[in-house]
Amino acid sequence: MDTDLATALEAARPTAARFTAQIAMVKANHELEMAAVRMVDEVSRPAPPPGQGAKLDKMA
Secondary structure, eight states: OHHHHHHHHHHHHHHHHHHHHHHHHHHHHHHHHHHHHHHHHHHHSOOOOTTOSSSOOTTO
């Protein structure tokens, strides 16, 4: 019985390592896609209307 359990655990080890590698690849792919989405989002935003922007209007 003990050898069966040990054999099963040894057989499961490569599967766990493969799963961990797959998760890392999916995470890296997701981060790359989100970076591309952020890049497109920054470029596609319309310009603010006149009077609104980066400068502070102290006269308001």
